[in-house]
Amino acid sequence: MSMSPSALPFDDIRNLVRQMPGPDEDAVAEVRAREVQLTKPAGSLGRLEELAEWVAGWSGHGRPRVARPVVAIFAANHGVADKGVSAFPASVTRQMVENFSAGGAAINQLCIAHDLGLKVFDLALDLPTPDITEEDAFDEANCAATMAFGMEAVSGGTDLLCIGEMGIANTTVAAALLAALHGGEPGDWVGPGTGVDDEGLERKRAAVAAAVARVKGTKDPLEVLRRVGGREIAAMAGAVLAARLQRIPVIVDGYVATAAVAVLHAMDPEALDHCLFAHLSAEPAHGRILQIMGKTPLLDLGMRLGEGTGAALAAGIVKAAVATHSGMATFADAGVSGKADA
Known part of the structure; x- marks a missing residue:
C-alpha cells in the first residue's frame, strides 16, 4: 500500500485514518441469523459466538472463514538498550530473528500447532534507533516510511493478521510511548520486561522518565510515536492500519504490540474496532492501557514473551470459533427439534 507524496509525511497517515471503513453490518446480520438456527442452545458458546460475528463483520463474509492466517513479527533494536534497561544485550534481537528463521522459537511451535503462517520483518537491526532519553527516534519522513513498510505485512494476502514483535529494550520504549500519550507517573508504565533485577528496573524507570520529560507537551500521537517510539512499533501501527483498510481482522499480542496500536486509538477511538486483544500480559501496565482503550483481552495466561505468542x-x-459457526448443522439440516414453545 503506497502513500502519495505530501508536504508533511504524516498527512498521508492521517488521511488513511480518516478513510477507515466500518464493519460489514450485512455480514454480521447473516451470522446472527444462522447462529439461532444452529444445533445448540442460543448463546451456549459464549464468546466464541462473538468471535464469529467479529470475523464476519471485518472480513465482509457472512459465512466467516479463516483460510490464510499470518503471524507477523517485527524486529528492531533501540539505542536506549545501552542504558542497561534489559536483562539481555541488544545482540539477542538478531539472534532471536535467526532462531525464528530456524524454527526454534516458541512462536514457531505455536504456529505449527495452529496451522498459522509466519512472517518475520527485520527492521534495520544493525542500525538501532537513537536513545530516546537523549534524542528523537525518527524524523517525520522516516517514521512515516516505517509505518508504510509495516503496511506491506498484508501485501501477500491474509484473512487474519496477528501482530507481534522482537526487540531488546522495547518494553522501555512502549512504556515511554504510553506515558507520553496517557500521562500519569512514568514509572507506573514500567514493568520487568525480560526479567530485569531491581537495579535494572530502576534504570528502566529513569530512562522512561527522561524520555517523557524530553517530549513534554507533545500531544499529537504521531509526533509522540516519532519522538519516543521504535521501528517495530511504527511498523505494527502501519500493519494494523493497512489491515483495516483492506478489511482484515487483526489479533494484537501483548504490551508492546498494544502500545503500537494505542497510537492509532489516540488518533481515533474507533481505529481498533477490527482488533482482538489476544491476552492480558504479565507486564503490569498492559491491563491499564487495555482499560483506557476499553478493550477486553481474550486470554489471561500470565504470559509476557512477545513474539506474537499470545496472538497465535x-x-x-x-479459527475454532469460525469453524464451529460455519461447519455446524442447523436444526433443520440435522433433523433435530428446536426449542420447545412455552
Whole structure:
C-alpha cells in the first residue's frame, strides 16, 4: 500500500485514518441469523459466538472463514538498550530473528500447532534507533516510511493478521510511548520486561522518565510515536492500519504490540474496532492501557514473551470459533427439534 507524496509525511497517515471503513453490518446480520438456527442452545458458546460475528463483520463474509492466517513479527533494536534497561544485550534481537528463521522459537511451535503462517520483518537491526532519553527516534519522513513498510505485512494476502514483535529494550520504549500519550507517573508504565533485577528496573524507570520529560507537551500521537517510539512499533501501527483498510481482522499480542496500536486509538477511538486483544500480559501496565482503550483481552495466561505468542494462541481459538459457526448443522439440516414453545 503506497502513500502519495505530501508536504508533511504524516498527512498521508492521517488521511488513511480518516478513510477507515466500518464493519460489514450485512455480514454480521447473516451470522446472527444462522447462529439461532444452529444445533445448540442460543448463546451456549459464549464468546466464541462473538468471535464469529467479529470475523464476519471485518472480513465482509457472512459465512466467516479463516483460510490464510499470518503471524507477523517485527524486529528492531533501540539505542536506549545501552542504558542497561534489559536483562539481555541488544545482540539477542538478531539472534532471536535467526532462531525464528530456524524454527526454534516458541512462536514457531505455536504456529505449527495452529496451522498459522509466519512472517518475520527485520527492521534495520544493525542500525538501532537513537536513545530516546537523549534524542528523537525518527524524523517525520522516516517514521512515516516505517509505518508504510509495516503496511506491506498484508501485501501477500491474509484473512487474519496477528501482530507481534522482537526487540531488546522495547518494553522501555512502549512504556515511554504510553506515558507520553496517557500521562500519569512514568514509572507506573514500567514493568520487568525480560526479567530485569531491581537495579535494572530502576534504570528502566529513569530512562522512561527522561524520555517523557524530553517530549513534554507533545500531544499529537504521531509526533509522540516519532519522538519516543521504535521501528517495530511504527511498523505494527502501519500493519494494523493497512489491515483495516483492506478489511482484515487483526489479533494484537501483548504490551508492546498494544502500545503500537494505542497510537492509532489516540488518533481515533474507533481505529481498533477490527482488533482482538489476544491476552492480558504479565507486564503490569498492559491491563491499564487495555482499560483506557476499553478493550477486553481474550486470554489471561500470565504470559509476557512477545513474539506474537499470545496472538497465535488466540488465533487458534478464533479459527475454532469460525469453524464451529460455519461447519455446524442447523436444526433443520440435522433433523433435530428446536426449542420447545412455552
